[in-house]
Amino acid sequence: MDKKKLHIILDIVAIAALIGFMFWANASFNQYNKRIFNTCCIYAICALSMNMVNGFTGLFSLGQPGFMAIGAYITAVFTVSTADKISIYKIIPISDFMANLSAPFPVALILGGLVAAVFAFLIGFPVLRLRGDYLAIATLGFSEIIRICITNMQGITNGPTGINRIPSHINMWVSLLILAAIVIFTLAMMRTTYGRALLAIREDEVAAQAMGINLFKHKMLAFVLSGFMAGIGGGMLASLVGAIGPDQFKFTVAYEILLMVVLGGQGSVSGSIAGAFIVRIALEKLRFLDEPIPAIGYPGIGGMRMVVFSALLMLVIILWRKGIFGNKELSWDGIGGFFKLLGSKLRRKPRNKEVAE
Amino acid sequence: MAWSDLLQQLCNGLLLGSLFALVAVGYTMVYGILRLINFAHCDIFMMGMYFAFFFVAKDFRLWPLSFIAVIAATAVLGVGLEKVAYSTLRRQNAPKISMLISAIGASYFLENLATVIFTAKPKTFPQIPFFVDMMQIGSVRLQRLAVAVPIITVIFVCILLFLINKTKSGMAMRAISKDLDTAKLMGINVNGTISFTFAIGSAIAAVGAILWGLKYPQISPLVGVMPGLKCFIAAVIGGIGNVKGAVIGGLLLGFIEVMAVAFFPEISAYKDIFSFVLLIIILLFRPNGLIGEKIAEKV
């Protein structure tokens, strides 16, 4: 029982440290770094969305960009002011109904999530009956369908130009709070019998069904939750960036999120978050690859960053399939075990030297 | 719609369908042997187009030689892809999902690489008069391509069917597609045969890429994605793993797309959606495709 107490104390210390960090970062981060932090949180939400289906339920879905787009457009339409909307929609004027739609940011955001969830529910009927790789293609197709529709439905989405002047409601506290809410929800869910049912489907569909688990119902549950989360992520992205267009939600976004989930470890909440932060920060830090480096005569090749980045995805999957956390979560025991292992390795080293001498 | 218009559209459908069929064959061959969607096949196709762009541009008159070089280069690329992205994972006995992720990684890598090497700015595919000149058949005016492409497709598909059904390597392919482990125990050179399959699939993708480039002469790093998705869908509609199925699926998809746009021009902006809708319908009602065999999981 002492261990339990220790863990609670450690939990409190960690949360206090996080809050401390937030105050410090809010005061000392510049605009650029704050933006990176917000982007990290948003992508962590999208990674959690993918992890819900790919990691926990063992379904291979690439539909995230589609759901994000839905969330983003709903949030945009509901938060951009009527006057702005009328001036933005130039080619086909916006209808009065659309122009007058308005809601506070939190309502618009949740609405975006809900509409994305409804879409997930509707497309879930046909696609969730499909086997592994077919599902990947079908969901990728769904993302593309959404993008094509957005590009062509000028009167609703303003077509390829997209919507700008979206008021920003995202700051570091808001990002962290929404991310924390989704993390707590996911962790709480995975402790319930419904969460275990999803894991059972991932482990062995045939056995899960033989044990009385309704595959379709539970897959749908995961898929709808995933759609909701991606919708929220998309809405936040719209509010952070301030301008959205169909090209922001290309299928390559799904690949980027996939890398986060795989790098962190499929089936791990801690992994998805770590993966999102690592990938987003790395993408920013790798920008130097696109710029010239005169010292070594490197001319700076536009897009080099993405080559390195996609090579990374392949390397991770080929050499390090389990990712950082495997399907485990970050825990105090795990950290303790890690340090013990590290300690024993450090201790063993000098002894080996002695033997060698 | 006048008769000549309808005939014209039928020819267009046949042309597009044949192009789809050529690329779909590559998907179906790899799926047949490894039970894996080769996500990167569309990027092999894209690279084939770039190869053609550079090789043909060097000397216009030597286009037949250039085409052979393009096909060879693309085949080598396909084999290289298999060695890097799939072979290592297969040796680790990795789960299917890892293979799929690796395939996606490879696809993403090739797209980004092409962006760096060739830049994102679209290039124009060389117009070879032999193929693109117009000709008149009765009341229908066509590019020569409209006749050449279906003929080339038929030739290549026949060669392929012969290869699969009548030769020793074809028999090895079929054996591996039934059961990889048993095939290995029977002394079949599994790795060699898989490489060979990738080489053939990529070579045919290169043929498709050249013809596609002649018909739709704009090349960009993402040019393969939409055709790739559609051709995969064509392969599934026909029954994946089956070469004849891929051809039937490709033709069907080509005709549907051309006809739908011809009869309902107002929905032409949404034409890329048809194939996905068709895919979902087919998978719901005939999950094994039109002429595919049933693959049941053993319980």
Add this chain to the structure above:
Amino acid sequence: MAALLETKDVTIRFGGLVAVNLLNINVNDGEIVAIIGPNGAGKTTAFNLITGVYAPTEGDIIFDGVKINGKRPDQIAKMGIARTFQNIRLFKDLTVLENVLIATHLNVKTDFFSSVLHMPYAMKEEKKMNDLACSLLEETGLIQYKDDIASSLPYGLQRRLEIARALATRPKILLLDEPAAGMNPKESVDLTEFIREIRDKFHLTIILIEHHMQLVMDISDRIYVLEYGRTIAKGVPAEIQADPAVIKAYLGEEDIN
């Protein structure tokens, strides 16, 4: 008394192959019935038909007076038919306890949101599921492994865990697919005892597929013998042992030279 489970002329064809042909099995409440036969006789296919993995091409399967062919496996499991698998299908990466807990999910009454919000009655139900799972692990002698990963158990214990998991669905009928496969003589004697024990304790009816003849003859009330999808013999163990058709199927015909 009507049979608890009855198959009426059940037939399934895969293309040209008739895997199970006119299968007629009756199983009464509380019986232990064995299905034996050479490899490829269609025994596991018969299980797959009963549990809804395959739908029969022809014929009906009646369980407790209700027609169950055409129902999904999870529906059939809910009605009270549980099974184990020939090639052990545990949830490999999950713990022993989780494996059993998952099988209690089909009786869950709490809805999803109350469950996630950890409402008091949800927690109460969760605790009940946990207690049931633990007591089953106790009965099957696996309780000391409850936090181990399922795939780390030795083979014999994995088979036991599969049975414990099947019991957690609270079945009326338990289908065991080769429970003694890979066991040594001592282990299979234990298994015989164990099967009898759980039958009495949980008021089960048991159908088992087995190649281990000693076990089959010891434990079964009645036996069905399948060959090439057909039922070639049925009866009590003594009858089966003396049946010339069975001997022929297993040993081949005597060579008259």
